[in-house]
Amino acid sequence: MRIRIASWSSSSLLILAFAAACAGGQASRGSGGEGPGAATGCAASGTLCWDFEQGTMPAGWTAARDEFQGQLLVDDTRAHQGRYALHARQLVGGKEGSQGGPKKTIRFELPAGFGPVLWGRAYVYTTPERPVSHAGLFNARYPRPGSTERAFDTLDWYEVATYQQKYMSIWHPPEPPGFPEWVQVSGTPLVLDEWTCLEWLFDGANGSEPEAAEPRVWLNGVELEWPERFVFSDPPTTTRPVREKAENFTVMETGVFLYQGLSVPTDWWIDDLAVGTQRIGCGPR
Template sequence: MASERVRGRRGVIAGAVAVAALGCSGSKTEAGDEAAGSGSCPVAALVCEDFEGQPLGQAPGAPWTPEGEGTALVDDQRAFGGRHSLRLETTAGWDGRALLGLSDAALFPTTHLFGRARLYLTEASPDGVHWTMVQASGPTEAEGVWDGPFTAELRYGGQHQQRLMANYDTPGTYDTPPAGPASDCWQHSQTVMPQGQWTCMEWEFDAETDTMRLWFDGAAIEDLTVGTMGEGCVNPGTAEVWYYPDSFEAMHIGWVDYQNTGGSRELWIDDVALGTERMGCD
């Protein structure tokens, strides 16, 4: 929930998600097409990245698209596997986000998205600041709610006391004129975001059963398994219903704070993989 959001531009990551993984080799966007690197992509991965084949000190190249005024650079200071990882540093608020976008045809569109990533977060955003670290989005329709299709976004991040949160939003509502209903819905967890250590984060976004799930180090975060309704919404435009995308078309991985009071965040991401089956952390 972010009832006091500060948005310098469009108030959400339009058409995007965060991603995940382990055991990849360079960049891979379809079976048998890998850049040089060590190890191999999980068998079920359709897109994966371990940053070993990416130049140090530069933003990752295709198929990734950097977004925001924060930095996302290949780094050798800290890595989970191999020598390289991606270091992200944000500045305050939406404009200061550090994200990588992906809409690769090897994976999208899809109705069932799994991901995993190794994350090392120095310190989570302070109490009350809403953040997102993984997100998927696509078009949907809701008769009687909005006249025509609109974009729906499913996210995992957090907000209160550095605890995790599932979030649903409809970014078209921030356009002028609005291109979707107002929502911004939440489901809070009792689990605190791990800090100062490598964590394997996995997620599932399922448009076929209208369900989203999250795992940390192989253990399900049970109170963040969400269907079509969470604990509440900032705005009543969808009558608190989470209308899932008909299919997912894009995603982002990284970090964004929606308020300007959170300061700077630093994190590393390594061993990213995406597919339509769960890949696990082993």
Template sequence: MRIRVAMWSSMWFLAFTGACAHGGAGRERVTAATGCAASGALCWDFEEGTLPAGWTPYRDEFSGQLLVDDSRARRGRYALHASQLVGGKEGSQGGPKKTVRFNLPAGFGPVLWGRVWVYATPARPVSHAGLFNARYPRPGSSERAFETLDWYEVATFQQKYMAIWHPPEPPGFPEWVQVSGTPLVLDAWACLEWQFDGANGDNPEAAEPRVWLDGVELEWPERFVFSDPPATAPVVREKATDFTVVETGVFLYQGLSVPTDWWLDDLAIGRQRIGCGEG
């Protein structure tokens, strides 16, 4: 069946229009791609040449920097650049983290689609490298602080694409981890899309994250619960009412020995699929 998308409030429409001016078996069928210009998408092409309005610096650990620059762009002149990230010891907790955060308008809802184009060089990190996450309050909780929120994440791990559902961070686990068999694309632009469905219809838990690479949905041959120390209890993915905040950039949870660059461009989020087309 088709995922139903609720009507936007006037506040939503005005906020989104302003942002966009800058430019398997058993699964339900996804909505058609709409393009970034569609009503209900928040879009950032970074062509202001600086961090777009509403985004604020968050993580800043080890060497490297996160900035908007003109060193490489998918189109136009500028992109968000995680430059020369390095530090920590591979296999040990702690690594370079450079990110920014954005508070979503009230009433976003429990389903979040996203799209970003990513360019990485010169090597695929073995360590867990997060690229985007979206967070929401726990059921029945009035807490809104970042560290009290459940969250979905798109990342890479062991040089392959990964997606995770987490409880609040810290510690962020026990978490439900899905690792693909698809290596991170190097030295070329790749389109990543995701669906975080915190409602999941009448099901008792939020849905597992879904991710697409250049329009093809990723499979997850490796799936497991991660906890430190290890835990045997199953993860319960708590359901969402509204996503409230998103984070992007690059954040490594273990060390990175090879100085590495990532560029992120044409980032967009919304309540229906956005797609990899122009806009």
């Protein structure tokens, strides 16, 4: 997402009731209904998990974006459990409200035939302030239907992020330009100075529906709702993008990537990252 020139959809605004109870079993929908299945943890077949306890970047991850000031490293300054975590350290640069911002990320090529459904889980710690700018934390990408292209800039993608100091999720077409995109902004402020469990579901199959599903995100076991939902494009449009269906997710990216400036040096830690085709869940905190 770039600078916001929001074209609001006709979707009604929802009132978000924020709860922060950690649930390691069934996920719940924002209204309290049952989520799509029980947590499996890292034991489920095909689940990929990283606890960063080697003290270095795990095998298979490669350096990706590196813009403005700051570092992305594995260190022992803070961990959810164990000794080490991935640390986006002292990111700063660019001008808030303008294009460009600090980006420090790594990428991982998923196994062939991963499938069109990707569940994820990560513990995240942020300090000292909530960024106003769009700050991405995780994305996963897949080829367009019928395409043999595998280059990063040819792929549709889902993203988990924060924006205007709140949690956000997005479906994007290939980047650049990455829009028109379908944006969902929660009413839930980014949690500071505390480990939180983020879970997400990117369902690129979506059963018999004609399009891939909208992204879903849980915070400490409670599903987020989206009071703000809109199309972003430059130039603006009110026409929603077609969320093309997936056959296989092929690559994912984590770290922190800001699309506008960041004036306050900020740290993020990411630990116990996991992805799979079934819900992984939040373990005991």
